[in-house]
Amino acid sequence: MKNSNSNDASHVFHFFLNREYVSIANAKGIYLYDDKGNRYIDASGGPILCSLGHGLDEMAKVLGAQAKKLSYVHRVDFTNPPLEKAAQKLCKVSNYTMDKVFFVSGGTEAVEIGVKIARKYHLDNNKPSKTCVISRWQSYHGSTAGALAWSGSTGRRSDFFPYLNGSHHIPPAYCYRCWFNKSPETCDLDCANALENEIMCLGPDNVSVFLAEPVSGMSLCGVVPAKGYFERIREICNKHDVLLMFDEVMTGMGRTGKMFAYEHFNVVPDILALGKGLGGGYFPIGAVAVPDYIHKKIADNSGMFGAGHSWGGNPLGCAVVSKTIDYLYEHDLVERCDKMGKYLDHKLEDLKNHPLVGNIRGMGLMRGVEFVEDKKTRKTLDPKYAFSARVAAECMKHGMFIEYSGGCDRGQSGDMIMFGPPFIINEAQIDEAVEILSQALDKDLLSDKSNFLTF
Ligand SMILES: Cc1ncc(COP(=O)(O)O)c(C=O)c1O
Numbered sequence: 001m002k003n004s005n006s007n008d009a010s011h012v013f014h015f016f017l018n019r020e021y022v023s024i025a026n027a028k029g030i031y032l033y034d035d036k037g038n039r040y041i042d043a044s045g046g047p048i049l050c051s052l053g054h055g056l057d058e059m060a061k062v063l064g065a066q067a068k069k070l071s072y073v074h075r076v077d078f079t080n081p082p083l084e085k086a087a088q089k090l091c092k093v094s095n096y097t098m099d100k101v102f103f104v105s106g107g108t109e110a111v112e113i114g115v116k117i118a119r120k121y122h123l124d125n126n127k128p129s130k131t132c133v134i135s136r137w138q139s140y141h142g143s144t145a146g147a148l149a150w151s152g153s154t155g156r157r158s159d160f161f162p163y164l165n166g167s168h169h170i171p172p173a174y175c176y177r178c179w180f181n182k183s184p185e186t187c188d189l190d191c192a193n194a195l196e197n198e199i200m201c202l203g204p205d206n207v208s209v210f211l212a213e214p215v216s217g218m219s220l221c222g223v224v225p226a227k228g229y230f231e232r233i234r235e236i237c238n239k240h241d242v243l244l245m246f247d248e249v250m251t252g253m254g255r256t257g258k259m260f261a262y263e264h265f266n267v268v269p270d271i272l273a274l275g276k277g278l279g280g281g282y283f284p285i286g287a288v289a290v291p292d293y294i295h296k297k298i299a300d301n302s303g304m305f306g307a308g309h310s311w312g313g314n315p316l317g318c319a320v321v322s323k324t325i326d327y328l329y330e331h332d333l334v335e336r337c338d339k340m341g342k343y344l345d346h347k348l349e350d351l352k353n354h355p356l357v358g359n360i361r362g363m364g365l366m367r368g369v370e371f372v373e374d375k376k377t378r379k380t381l382d383p384k385y386a387f388s389a390r391v392a393a394e395c396m397k398h399g400m401f402i403e404y405s406g407g408c409d410r411g412q413s414g415d416m417i418m419f420g421p422p423f424i425i426n427e428a429q430i431d432e433a434v435e436i437l438s439q440a441l442d443k444d445l446l447s448d449k450s451n452f453l454t455f
Contacts, residue, residue, distance in 0.1 A: 030429055040401045042401055043420075048217065052282075083318045103317065107142055115211070130208045134209070191225075207240060253274065255364055258364075280324035331424075341367065344434070366420050389406075
């Protein structure tokens with residue numbers, strides 16, 4: 001049923017089909033401006049994507065110059081200078097932990113290609129039965145049938161369930177709602193050990209890769225695993241010859257205060273998927289990076305990897321990647337992200353006493369807030385309130401866009417929002433953003449009876 005706000009004049013097939021959308025006409029720094037001149041703080045950088053800030057002349061120039069020189073050539077038939085340069089720079093920022101890069105057009109494609117690289121590695125290693133992908137509940141890895149099947153976000157999976165085949169999920173590493181009823185003090189990393197159980201049940205000879213976000217994206221909004229979790233995961237993967245793939249589509253390129261989130265955990269993945277911040281917010285691009293031994297196995301055996309998409313490795317996107325990396329370094333933005341993230345965390349502390357704020361978590365400029373009905377029992381709010389969607393809508397009224405999400409309690413309920421602003425945000429802007437959230441929470445949103453669609 002359409003609501004009274006529906007915008008019938010538009011020919012756009014929107015996400016919310018009956019909502020009147022604000023039209024953003026231009027953007028600068030951390031601000032979005034609508035076509036009526038209203039200003040909004042972009043507190044989530046879109047979907048935790050715009051890392052450098054909006055409206056940078058340097059990025060526009062790079063795109064314009066590259067478009068004039070060479071806008072497209074197919075990666076199957078040719079290489080090109082921006083592609084070579086971007087791959088070299090990306091490996092360099094990993095301190096050559098990663099040695100080869102496969103560029104794609106976004107995060108979902110990166111995840112799909114990463115899983116296919118794992119498959120190809122095992123084929124060329126004479127282990128063709130290793131096909132299963134294990135991932136975690138309450139994760140998100142992308143929206144195509146493959147990436148959504150591996151995702152564990154119940155809400156995002158539900159409509160497309162019939163197409164989601166061959167997925168195996170273990171519990172999330174989510175201390176606030178531990179599936180094993182442990183606390184970090186009594187925990188023996190049961191959530192990591194669950195991987196070994198799953199591998200044993202499927203048969204180690206059948207398992208190809210374990211896929212995980214090192215810090216959870218929107219489906220758990222910034223959950224950081226318990227100490228030692230990824231070390232245990234790495235041990236289990238090594239023991240059973242299962243590749244470890246990190247989905248750093250959201251966390252990569254500085255977002256957690258280090259260039260790659262794996263640097264926080266003393267664990268190096270076999271396959272690294274990147275997207276979002278890889279293009280700084282200026283071009284749709286993703287990548288899969290692998291260490292030398294993965295590439296060599298394929299190069300020395302079949303010598304071909306027959307996967308990919310028409311736009312992969314295009315010069316426009318690759319020119320943007322190189323400029324993004326340069327910009328991050330020239331402006332010390334990764335360090336700044338760490339510093340501003342700590343400041344944001346400190347400011348969010350002020351909200352801890354709010355009766356509905358259950359948990360605040362995250363790393364760098366990726367900070368989630370989870371809301372609850374009862375702080376003591378951690379009971380979630382009834383989904384009928386669509387509480388986090390209401391919080392976000394209220395923030396918009398006060399001049400701030402913020403991403404919201406739900407389903408953290410086993411996919412059925414739970415409310416969260418996540419801050420993920422551009423790294424250039426300063427203390428005063430953080431103060432303002434947190435103040436806007438605080439004002440939104442001070443409103444009695446639970447008694448608001450207006451109809452709200454959420455997901
Ligand atoms: C962790 C993670 N992986 C993969 C994706 C999919 O990326 P994209 O939407 O660019 O295809 C997302 C998007 O939100 C994500 O957060």
